[in-house]
Amino acid sequence: MKKLVLSILVSLPVCLACAPSASAEEFSVTTTVAFESRYVFRGIQFAETSFQPGIDLSYGNFYGGAWLNLPVGDDDFIATPGGEELDLFAGYSASLDGVTSFDIGVTYYTFPDLMSGFFDIFEEDGDGLGANTLEIFGGISFDTVLSPSFYIYRDFMFDTTTFEGGVSHSYPISENTSFDFGGAVGYVIDDDAGADYLYGAASADVSYAFTDNASASVGARYGGSDIAGGSLIDDSIAGTTKSSGFWFGLSLSSSF
Known part of the structure; x- marks a missing residue:
């Protein structure tokens, strides 16, 4: 559940859908270390x-x-007791006309605390939670005001389809510093349990570039859903007793 179209999804993954798009045939590596309070x-x-x-x-x-x-820590949550997760992802991203880009790919989610084997796709652990799963995705993004994007994800083990739209923008503060913000709204359709729900996310970060290849950022995030019949604000974090959906994060990244 890596990064999404936004830094908030941290993921992602979030983001699983925020992948680099290169026009030249060159190899690059980017490493990131992040700390998130949730x-x-x-x-x-x-x-x-x-x-x-x-x-x-x-x-x-x-x-x-x-x-x-x-x-x-060792806090347990309904989604994945233990919270350890390893995601592997791959995809292909390219520009169609200089403004519109497409992105297709696949993500393999694994949960070391719960899985019986690394390659046990679709095998559940008895309670239907935490088993490895495979998700494919496809999306389009636009190089225009607020960089809008739209993605569709299909998870094969949990039989869910997710539709997510997002926007983001980076505002330069100085030569090396910028204010980056983004937001996303998604809808999950659960074909198995029928537990469809709406969710939202937002992030605001201050980023500083040490060099052309190294940077750091720190900021606030918000995430919410209408699971359990609430609103995006009232039921901000599903699977916990917390009423607040705010948290913070920081990251360091380098590329070569």
């Missing part, structure tokens, strides 16, 4: 305070990588 994905909290290291590889229009969630 790990929230699509309106559901999976862990408390966590470290989130990751690596992104790209060659031309192809990309892939790995992302980890490593909880600092």
Whole structure:
């Protein structure tokens, strides 16, 4: 559940859908180490305070990588008791006309605390939670005001389809500093349990570039959902007793 179209999804993954798009046939590597006071994905909290290291590889229009969630404490949550997670992802992203880009790919989610085997796709652990799962995705984005994007995700084990739209913008403060913000709204259709729900996310970060290849950021996030019949604000974090959906995060990244 890596980064999404936004830094808030941290993920992502979030973001699983925020992948590099290169026009030249060159190989690049980007490493990131993040700290988040909560790990929230699509309106559901999976862990408390966590470290989130990751690596992104790209060659031309192809990309892939790995992302980890490593909880600092031992708090258990409904989604994934223990909170440890390893995601592997790969995809292809390219520009269609200089303004519109498309992105297709696949993400393999694994949960070391619960899985019986790394390659046990579709195998549940008895309670239907935490088994490895495979998700494909496709999306389009536009290089225009607020950089709008729209993605569709299909999870094969949990039989869910997710529709997510997002916007983001970076406002320069100085030569090396910028204010970055973004937001996303998504809807999850659960074909199995019928537990469809709406979620939202937002982020605001101050980023500083040490060099052309190294940067740091710190900021606030918000995530919410209408799970359990509430609103995006009232039922902000599903699977917990918390009434507030705000948390913070910071990250360091470098590329070569």
